[in-house]
Amino acid sequence: MPVAYDLRSPAFIADPFPTLAEMRRDDPVHWSDSLGGWVLTRHDDVRQGLRDKRLSSDRIRPFVDHMDGEDRALVDELGESLGHWAVFNDPPVHTRLRGLMNKAFTTRAIQGLRPNIQGIVDDLLDDVEAAGRMDVIRDFAYPLPATVIADMLGVPRRDVDNLKKWSDDLGTFVLTSRVNPDKYRLAAHGIREMTEYFQDLIAERERNPGGDVTSGLIEAHLEGDRLTADEMVSNCILLLFAGHETTTHLIGNGLYALLTHPDQLADLRENWQDQKLVQNAVEEILRWDGPSLAGVRVAGEDVEIRGKRIKKGERLFLFNAAAGRDPELFPDPDRFDIRRKEAGRHVNFGYGIHFCIGAPLARLEGEIALTTMMRRFDDWTMEQPKLDWSDSIIVRGVHALNVSFRPVKQAA
Numbered sequence: 147m148p149v150a151y152d153l154r155s156p157a158f159i160a161d162p163f164p165t166l167a168e169m170r171r172d173d174p175v176h177w178s179d180s181l182g183g184w185v186l187t188r189h190d191d192v193r194q195g196l197r198d199k200r201l202s203s204d205r206i207r208p209f210v211d212h213m214d215g216e217d218r219a220l221v222d223e224l225g226e227s228l229g230h231w232a233v234f235n236d237p238p239v240h241t242r243l244r245g246l247m248n249k250a251f252t253t254r255a256i257q258g259l260r261p262n263i264q265g266i267v268d269d270l271l272d273d274v275e276a277a278g279r280m281d282v283i284r285d286f287a288y289p290l291p292a293t294v295i296a297d298m299l300g301v302p303r304r305d306v307d308n309l310k311k312w313s314d315d316l317g318t319f320v321l322t323s324r325v326n327p328d329k330y331r332l333a334a335h336g337i338r339e340m341t342e343y344f345q346d347l348i349a350e351r352e353r354n355p356g357g358d359v360t361s362g363l364i365e366a367h368l369e370g371d372r373l374t375a376d377e378m379v380s381n382c383i384l385l386l387f388a389g390h391e392t393t394t395h396l397i398g399n400g401l402y403a404l405l406t407h408p409d410q411l412a413d414l415r416e417n418w419q420d421q422k423l424v425q426n427a428v429e430e431i432l433r434w435d436g437p438s439l440a441g442v443r444v445a446g447e448d449v450e451i452r453g454k455r456i457k458k459g460e461r462l463f464l465f466n467a468a469a470g471r472d473p474e475l476f477p478d479p480d481r482f483d484i485r486r487k488e489a490g491r492h493v494n495f496g497y498g499i500h501f502c503i504g505a506p507l508a509r510l511e512g513e514i515a516l517t518t519m520m521r522r523f524d525d526w527t528m529e530q531p532k533l534d535w536s537d538s539i540i541v542r543g544v545h546a547l548n549v550s551f552r553p554v555k556q557a558a
């Protein structure tokens with residue numbers, strides 16, 4: 147008799163790992179009534195699933211087609227824009243969009259951002275230093291990536307708060323599968339505002355090109371091919387959207403992991419000058435409790451995995467978080483160890499053709515954030531009595547993380 151796991155329960159959201167471990171051991175390709183789809187939990191299966199051409203990333207169109215009633219018009223509107231997002235497309239459309247985006251979003255361009263990111267990190271920490279306490283999410287991990295991606299896109303800083311609000315409204319649809327009666331209206335409003343915003347920004351950059359990613363997307367061409375106006379707007383929104391909430395949670399989950407593992411925190415505090423160690427700590431955070439809980443695919447044809455028959459049109463939830471704790475790959479997988487040698491083999495950035503385009507940026511932001519927090523502050527103490535985890539099976543992170551610390555006296 148298969149066990150019925152409730153993957154929407156608050157207990158699962160708060161700590162999914164014991165349930166995922168049980169599923170990975172007993173039923174690695176599990177039909178979940180609570181999610182209405184298949185749940186894959188083994189590292190090997192998740193990785194294979196992410197590169198399986200028979201599993202489609204186009205999960206927006208089938209959803210739109212199934213909608214009826216009064217929400218249909220709102221969902222149509224959402225589908226119109228999200229349908230151009232690279233992440234929701236399969237080849238050949240994905241290949242073309244990704245190829246053009248890669249032209250504007252290069253690893254070299256990202257490495258050049260180091261001084262800018264350091265400046266933003268220092269400004270944010272300056273603001274909380276005197277108080278000796280902060281809500282890591284509100285005061286640091288939330289504004290940091292939003293400001294970084296806005297700067298990259300050439301969005302003036304004064305507009306960041308508005309864009310963030312619209313992007314969060316869109317998140318109610320893209321990231322939360324739970325029923326929220328207002329979510330379609332909120333999300334459609336968010337995307338409408340962002341579409342208008344980026345249409346104006348793109349028109350401005352067409353007149354006055356700059357060195358930003360938006361200008362890069364306008365310029366980008368491959369064998370005479372270019373992004374259409376709608377594709378440009380949609381993928382600017384994708385970059386803005388994908389570029390911040392995940393990175394917020396990398397920093398939030400990371401600090402939480404360190405606070406609950408004082409030996410690891412002490413090691414990092416003592417050795418923050420060791421860049422390789424900090425980089426490995428970022429990988430271990432991604433493996434142990436990364437922001438990406440699961441990726442979603444839709445079977446494009448009937449598929450068999452470990453003897454289970456997955457029918458065309460059924461959804462699959464590939465749990466990146468479960469893959470990161472697979473004992474086949476990671477010895478003693480529940481142990482959080484910033485010196486773990488194989489930490490980087492996690493799949494929290496996905497795998498295959500949709501591998502996160504922002505991974506080098508997120509890694510850089512994580513490294514600079516951790517190094518600077520460890521360098522500037524000591525005596526880190528958690529002051530958050532109860533954690534409120536994001537109500538999503540796609541992303542994982544907390545809404546608030548209050549901490550106190552003591553500023554370290556800098557040598558003159």
Ligand code: HEM
Binds near residue numbers: 196
């Ligand atoms: C720690 C932070 C991040 C995590 C854990 C993360 C995770 C992921 C994952 C798992 C995917 C694959 C989705 C799939 O296969 O369906 C993905 C794709 C993507 N990510 Fe990230 N991401 C992060 C940060 C960023 C940043 C900073 C940006 C951009 C500024 C970004 C932009 C994108 C884009 C555009 C895609 C779609 C790529 C494609 O479809 O080809 N991400 N990300």
